[in-house]
Amino acid sequence: MKGRHTFAAGCVLVGLVLAVAVVSLVWLPYDPSDTTGGRLAPPGGEHLLGTDKLGRDLLTRLMVGARIALTVGAGSVLVGGVLGVAAGLLAGFATRWLDDALSAALDILIAFPTLLLAMLVVAVREASLGSAIVAIGLAMSGVVARLTRVLVKRVLAQDYITASRTSGTSWPRLVTEHVLPNIWPTLLVNLALQLGLAVLAEASLSYLGLGPPPPNASWGRLLQEAQATVLTAPLGAVAPGVLLVVLVVGVNLVADGLRDLADPTRRSSR
Amino acid sequence: MGRYLLRRTSFLLASLLLAASLLFVLLRLLPGDPANALVSVGATPEQLAAARRQIGSDLPLPEQFASWLGGLARLDLGTSFVSKLPVGSEIAARLAVTVPLTLLAFTLAVVVALPVGFLAAWRSDRWYGPLLNGVAQLGVAVPVFWIGILLVTVFALRLRVLPAGGFPREDWAEPGRALTSLLLPVVTIALVMSASLIRYVRSATVDVLGSDFLRTARAMGESFGGAMWRHGLRNASVPVISILGIELATTFLGAVVVESVFTLPGLGTLLIKGIAEHDYPVIQGVLVVSTLAVLLIGFAADVVQRLVDPRLRAHVGGGRP
Numbered sequence: 001m002k003g004r005h006t007f008a009a010g011c012v013l014v015g016l017v018l019a020v021a022v023v024s025l026v027w028l029p030y031d032p033s034d035t036t037g038g039r040l041a042p043p044g045g046e047h048l049l050g051t052d053k054l055g056r057d058l059l060t061r062l063m064v065g066a067r068i069a070l071t072v073g074a075g076s077v078l079v080g081g082v083l084g085v086a087a088g089l090l091a092g093f094a095t096r097w098l099d100d101a102l103s104a105a106l107d108i109l110i111a112f113p114t115l116l117l118a119m120l121v122v123a124v125r126e127a128s129l130g131s132a133i134v135a136i137g138l139a140m141s142g143v144v145a146r147l148t149r150v151l152v153k154r155v156l157a158q159d160y161i162t163a164s165r166t167s168g169t170s171w172p173r174l175v176t177e178h179v180l181p182n183i184w185p186t187l188l189v190n191l192a193l194q195l196g197l198a199v200l201a202e203a204s205l206s207y208l209g210l211g212p213p214p215p216n217a218s219w220g221r222l223l224q225e226a227q228a229t230v231l232t233a234p235l236g237a238v239a240p241g242v243l244l245v246v247l248v249v250g251v252n253l254v255a256d257g258l259r260d261l262a263d264p265t266r267r268s269s270r
Numbered sequence: 271m272g273r274y275l276l277r278r279t280s281f282l283l284a285s286l287l288l289a290a291s292l293l294f295v296l297l298r299l300l301p302g303d304p305a306n307a308l309v310s311v312g313a314t315p316e317q318l319a320a321a322r323r324q325i326g327s328d329l330p331l332p333e334q335f336a337s338w339l340g341g342l343a344r345l346d347l348g349t350s351f352v353s354k355l356p357v358g359s360e361i362a363a364r365l366a367v368t369v370p371l372t373l374l375a376f377t378l379a380v381v382v383a384l385p386v387g388f389l390a391a392w393r394s395d396r397w398y399g400p401l402l403n404g405v406a407q408l409g410v411a412v413p414v415f416w417i418g419i420l421l422v423t424v425f426a427l428r429l430r431v432l433p434a435g436g437f438p439r440e441d442w443a444e445p446g447r448a449l450t451s452l453l454l455p456v457v458t459i460a461l462v463m464s465a466s467l468i469r470y471v472r473s474a475t476v477d478v479l480g481s482d483f484l485r486t487a488r489a490m491g492e493s494f495g496g497a498m499w500r501h502g503l504r505n506a507s508v509p510v511i512s513i514l515g516i517e518l519a520t521t522f523l524g525a526v527v528v529e530s531v532f533t534l535p536g537l538g539t540l541l542i543k544g545i546a547e548h549d550y551p552v553i554q555g556v557l558v559v560s561t562l563a564v565l566l567i568g569f570a571a572d573v574v575q576r577l578v579d580p581r582l583r584a585h586v587g588g589g590r591p
Contacts, residue, residue: 107281108285113523116560119545120296120297123297124297196411204414208526208527208530208542209546223416227531231423237419237420237423241412241413241419248411249408252411
């Protein structure tokens, strides 16, 4: 029961941000780079949440920010998930020698800190939406691969796999029929947690000025820009942070709920 | 243990070598020539060639790679394009800010998280157990730099009791002033870090509280405190130590962002500056030093974990999951 409520609460929070992002595709109160609103207009009136120091509408930029947060989050989970699951499957099925080599490489990739890796990718390419997605996804793939490998090994040790193997099932069929159906719930929970981390990583990159460049109004960039005017326009420095927390808490709740729903033994004990 | 140390040390060296190679390859994949960062926009081909010779980017790649690794082995990280100072000494000066910042924040976070995490598990039936847990849940979702912005707003801009940022020019000559400027950044990092630590301490405690060995110890007549001290602490500490290692590394990296919030002259701001100025020796140097730090922390955590938990020592050879 508890899992279902957690899951539902998470879905509501994520859905809220998702709805804002979808609306921003078809309708925005103002143009995101329109600076005609007057500088630091207070909330209310023509600009519902006021304007920033260049006169851009805060609500508009928050809506665009939702889109960027979700794009980078989902994009990097896609990159990291595909790379990670592929590498993890390979290591899980590999012979001992290849498995050892892959595991060592993964350990090193994981030891390489996410944010530094992301900053390195951005330093090599230029700061853009694509760079942020590739950088965060790449950093994430190590963790996903290591988890996948452990899960695959656990499934492959089961008796029914041995039975299936002796009866001549090819390994691609083994993957699609036995391995993936058994490991996807745990993987999904982990990918959901990674989504939250990716959103935070993108915010940090943008705050440092290494995220998607203007006119992409990422929440991290909004916070960085609002820091100087926090006393005159406090809403600009509060609202993007609140939205970030709402999205990440929502994603984490979805992950927790999924974990409880996928594993019945956890439901009663907590 | 000796064999394990040997194996773990060789893994550490291999990781560092791989990380250094990865850095080299990635930075050489750049579309432009790093020499372009050294000369002004309208430079003649001769000037460009001179710049290339100066930084060695005219050499074949294997030779560049050998000299980069050779420099690393001699702890020589090259010379900054912009300041013309040795990168090694620039980084050393920055570490005087980043290392105290990291260690103070880490200590504060541990001091807060251990009792709070224990309470959240032990008193999960009282009103404050779930509350503490909920606050920790919220804490892991908050971007660290946002906490920094909010704390600066309240304590530096509104109440004016602490500096909003910066670090004394004379570094640690006046420890009091240096500590004052580190106070807000330390609290910022510690707040966010303790949130995730609390969750790990809590779940480790939940496992111990429900364990058979604790029940047995209690049935044998030990007091709750005695049983926790003799059996619980050591069992709960195993997962927590490995997490502490990861968290210390995360703190070190969190410092990168928080230094920007408070404009502290640390490793993080040096890296950002290096990226903005295309100062490749600085970027390389900072990334190598931080990776080394993270790898060393992981090494220390693994070794300590083995000292605490004899079960890990039992099957050193074939300990494959």
